[in-house]
Amino acid sequence: MDTIKLTIDNREIEVPKGTTILNAAKKLGISIPTLCHFEFKGMDVHNKPGGCRICVVEVAGRRNLAPACVTECMPDMVVRTNSMRVINARRTVLELMLSDHPNDCLQCAKSGKCELQALAIRFGIRTNPFVGPDHVQSSYQIEVSPSIIRDMNKCVMCRRCEMMCNEMQTVGALSAIERGFPAVVSTAFNQHLDHSPCTFCGQCVAVCPVGALTEVDNTAKVIRAIVDPTKKTVVQVAPAVRVALGEEFGMKPGSIVTGKLTAALKALGFDYVFDTDWSADLTIMEEGTELLGRLGKFLKGEPVKLPILTSCCPAWVNFFEHQFPELKDLPSTAKSPQQMFGAIAKSYFADKINCKREDMISVSVMPCLAKKYECGRDEFKVNGNPDVDFSITTRELAALIKQANIDFTQLPDEEFDSPLGESTGAAVIFGTTGGVIEAAVRTAYEVHTGKPLPKIDFEELRGLEGIRSATIDFDGLPINIGIAHGLKNARKLLEDIKAGKCNFHAIEIMACPGGCIDGGGQPLHHGNGDIIKARWEAIYQADKNMPIRKSHENPSIQAIYKEFLGEPCGHKSHELLHTHYFDKQTTVEVDLNK
Amino acid sequence: MDKIIIKMKKEVSDKIIEICDRFNNAPGELINVLHQTQDFLGYLPAEAQELIAERLHIPTAKVYGVVSFYSFFTMVPKGKYPVSVCMGTACYVRGAEKILDAFEKELGIMPGETDKDGLFSLTSLRCVGACGLAPVALVNGKVYGRLAPANVKNIVQEYRDMEK
Ligand code: SF4
Ligand code: SF4
Ligand code: SF4
Ligand code: FES
Ligand code: FES
Numbered sequence: 001m002d003t004i005k006l007t008i009d010n011r012e013i014e015v016p017k018g019t020t021i022l023n024a025a026k027k028l029g030i031s032i033p034t035l036c037h038f039e040f041k042g043m044d045v046h047n048k049p050g051g052c053r054i055c056v057v058e059v060a061g062r063r064n065l066a067p068a069c070v071t072e073c074m075p076d077m078v079v080r081t082n083s084m085r086v087i088n089a090r091r092t093v094l095e096l097m098l099s100d101h102p103n104d105c106l107q108c109a110k111s112g113k114c115e116l117q118a119l120a121i122r123f124g125i126r127t128n129p130f131v132g133p134d135h136v137q138s139s140y141q142i143e144v145s146p147s148i149i150r151d152m153n154k155c156v157m158c159r160r161c162e163m164m165c166n167e168m169q170t171v172g173a174l175s176a177i178e179r180g181f182p183a184v185v186s187t188a189f190n191q192h193l194d195h196s197p198c199t200f201c202g203q204c205v206a207v208c209p210v211g212a213l214t215e216v217d218n219t220a221k222v223i224r225a226i227v228d229p230t231k232k233t234v235v236q237v238a239p240a241v242r243v244a245l246g247e248e249f250g251m252k253p254g255s256i257v258t259g260k261l262t263a264a265l266k267a268l269g270f271d272y273v274f275d276t277d278w279s280a281d282l283t284i285m286e287e288g289t290e291l292l293g294r295l296g297k298f299l300k301g302e303p304v305k306l307p308i309l310t311s312c313c314p315a316w317v318n319f320f321e322h323q324f325p326e327l328k329d330l331p332s333t334a335k336s337p338q339q340m341f342g343a344i345a346k347s348y349f350a351d352k353i354n355c356k357r358e359d360m361i362s363v364s365v366m367p368c369l370a371k372k373y374e375c376g377r378d379e380f381k382v383n384g385n386p387d388v389d390f391s392i393t394t395r396e397l398a399a400l401i402k403q404a405n406i407d408f409t410q411l412p413d414e415e416f417d418s419p420l421g422e423s424t425g426a427a428v429i430f431g432t433t434g435g436v437i438e439a440a441v442r443t444a445y446e447v448h449t450g451k452p453l454p455k456i457d458f459e460e461l462r463g464l465e466g467i468r469s470a471t472i473d474f475d476g477l478p479i480n481i482g483i484a485h486g487l488k489n490a491r492k493l494l495e496d497i498k499a500g501k502c503n504f505h506a507i508e509i510m511a512c513p514g515g516c517i518d519g520g521g522q523p524l525h526h527g528n529g530d531i532i533k534a535r536w537e538a539i540y541q542a543d544k545n546m547p548i549r550k551s552h553e554n555p556s557i558q559a560i561y562k563e564f565l566g567e568p569c570g571h572k573s574h575e576l577l578h579t580h581y582f583d584k585q586t587t588v589e590v591d592l593n594k
Numbered sequence: 595m596d597k598i599i600i601k602m603k604k605e606v607s608d609k610i611i612e613i614c615d616r617f618n619n620a621p622g623e624l625i626n627v628l629h630q631t632q633d634f635l636g637y638l639p640a641e642a643q644e645l646i647a648e649r650l651h652i653p654t655a656k657v658y659g660v661v662s663f664y665s666f667f668t669m670v671p672k673g674k675y676p677v678s679v680c681m682g683t684a685c686y687v688r689g690a691e692k693i694l695d696a697f698e699k700e701l702g703i704m705p706g707e708t709d710k711d712g713l714f715s716l717t718s719l720r721c722v723g724a725c726g727l728a729p730v731a732l733v734n735g736k737v738y739g740r741l742a743p744a745n746v747k748n749i750v751q752e753y754r755d756m757e758k
Contacts (some may be wrong), residue, residue, distance in 0.1 A: 172655055175659035177662040184657070189654075189669075360739060584598075586597070586599075587597070588600045588648055590602060
């Protein structure tokens with residue numbers, strides 16, 4: 001490999017050709033401040049507009065200061081990252097940025113985690129020469145969508161969200177608009193996100209350095225429900241939450257905090273603390289049965305829709321409804337685990353405890369922003385009453401725990417309540433890319449062949465590459481499986497299906513890169529791919545820790561089929577656990593009346 | 595959200611499709627497509643942008659991003675009598691700003707807007723090449739030179755009278 005020698009702050013270093021000054025300096029332990037720059041290691045995500053100029057450095061022989069994040073190292077370069085000139089220039093850049101920024105930090109949802117605030121602290125900004133009596137600020141209305149709040153007056157035009165929405169997700173809901181002070185990232189015609197192709201994946205929120213993009217905060221509604229003596233509160237927690245929540249309390253990334261999490265929810269005062277893992281097992285029963293049903297028809301040569309696509313990620317559901325409505329017969333009709341849980345909680349379980357549907361408030365804790373949107377969909381309501389009333393993120397749960405004076409790290413481990421709390425290792429791996437399909441294979445294999453699995457771990461389905469595939473031998477029947485995470489990768493597989501170039505029988509798709517472990521509602525990772533890797537490993541560890549690791553062996557799942565549901569994909573299941581999809585594509589048609 | 599169906603007159607959609615085809619529906623030709631569409635329609639309504647996005651296979655947000663970035667694109671239909679006030683250097687130093695103010699007051703609209711009757715629209719321009727007559731304004735293509743704010747009322751009245 002070609003290498004280059006250069007000097008940064010009087011120290012020599014040798015780096016591979018193509019390295020930026022920013023990364024070369026990092027190797028020397030010099031951390032040049034950045035704002036617009038965003039690199040998500042291991043996920044193939046880069047944002048390098050070189051626009052904010054907070055990272056400027058002095059390069060000997062050059063007249064202008066150079067942005068370190070986009071300037072490549074050259075042989076014998078002499079770089080100064082902390083000269084007086086550099087520091088003054090950075091202060092000016094920062095002061096200009098702050099001159100157009102509301103300074104209501106105390107009330108901002110990002111306070112304490114905001115990268116602009118961190119810079120202002122780092123540079124000790126106390127006054128601002130650019131804020132005069134008649135200085136201009138843009139004035140945009142704050143927009144509240146089902147999942148996301150957009151306060152564009154706080155936008156610093158780093159364009160990270162635009163990159164996530166267009167390059168990582170290929171959704172194209174967001175674009176830079178206008179110029180000068182009004183320049184922000186917005187939707188077409190500044191319309192509401194609900195009127196755009198937005199999937200509510202929340203990946204834009206996950207990377208926004210400031211308080212311009214934040215999640216809809218449901219914590220107050222949840223507290224009100226808990227303290228209301230006329231309501232019974234039921235809470236469910238998604239798999240990916242338990243491997244990330246600890247980070248909000250200073251614990252090491254990848255800490256598995258299931259026991260403490262359960263204890264915290266009980267301490268918060270929820271009447272019943274249940275587990276989305278339980279309904280993940282239920283999902284496998286339904287989706288696995290559907291998969292085998294379609295395969296059976298296929299083997300008999302009957303007409304059938306293949307490949308079957310997973311349907312547990314609501315952002316992914318949104319994506320195909322908007323962008324590939326012609327394929328809407330392919331995905332499984334199984335609801336997401338969140339919605340299966342809600343439907344069972346407000347029917348089977350409500351009956352059990354003699355509680356009217358209206359008197360039960362069902363709350364979900366999710367790594368996800370799309371789930372907030374999902375629980376508001378009309379199909380998931382009965383007479384206007386939603387199966388899941390409020391969905392909160394991992395971050396919101398952490399805020400609730402802190403408000404309630406609960407010392408999370410000191411909590412003793414507790415167990416989920418029964419009967420919707422028992423789960424298997426197959427359920428917890430739903431939290432990462434490849435997990436749903438592995439769980440489905442564990443069950444479908446045994447149901448199809450009638451034999452026990454030779455081995456439970458399907459290493460060939462695991463990993464963090466954007467698109468993966470494997471062929472699993474179902475005792476002589478080869479099943480081709482595809483996996484995609486990040487919607488740009490999903491798009492590639494869908495284009496292949498449309499072109500008839502796809503020989504998969506089943507495909508798992510998750511909208512977020514890495515799957516739910518990197519959902520839009522998780523603790524912020526600030527581009528640190530090691531955090532995602534640690535959560536990913538923790539998910540498989542949590543699977544190993546479970547005494548039962550196949551969904552169909554979950555005794556409480558077996559019991560609910562016997563007692564209440566009948567059989568998977570049966571009549572009752574169809575009523576409660578399955579759904580249908582819509583064509584949401586925007587189209588232009590000729591108006592023949594005009 | 596439900597499916598959004600945008601209705602468009604056939605002659606308009608046919609023309610836009612023809613313009614897009616002329617540029618091979620290439621995303622890189624967006625600016626040219628927008629120019630020609632605006633030449634044809636006089637402005638770029640949201641429906642036209644949706645259709646262009648569909649033809650060029652780019653997100654509507656990107657099309658709108660470009661339209662809102664460049665000041666020569668407009669989403670507001672021009673008035674029957676477009677008014678443009680020159681803000682070039684020569685006109686500027688001779689008080690073009692006061693002329694623009696006077697038009698804003700007289701018409702009750704800001705630059706970039708069209709009045710509610712669709713009669714007048716107001717824009718500002720760079721040098722129109724009549725510096726000798728500065729300050730200059732164009733109304734319905736006609737040049738008015740050596741303007742003073744006091745003239746504005748009469749000029750506007752001239753066109754209002756034509757509508758009677
Ligand atoms: S939530 Fe996802 S789809 Fe929606 S604007 Fe953000 S990145 Fe785009
Ligand atoms: S909304 Fe946030 S992420 Fe998007 S450009 Fe503005 S500051 Fe950056
Ligand atoms: S991958 Fe998971 S966190 Fe992300 S949108 Fe889908 S369900 Fe939500
Ligand atoms: S961080 Fe380098 S230009 Fe923004
Ligand atoms: S500056 Fe107005 S015509 Fe030249």
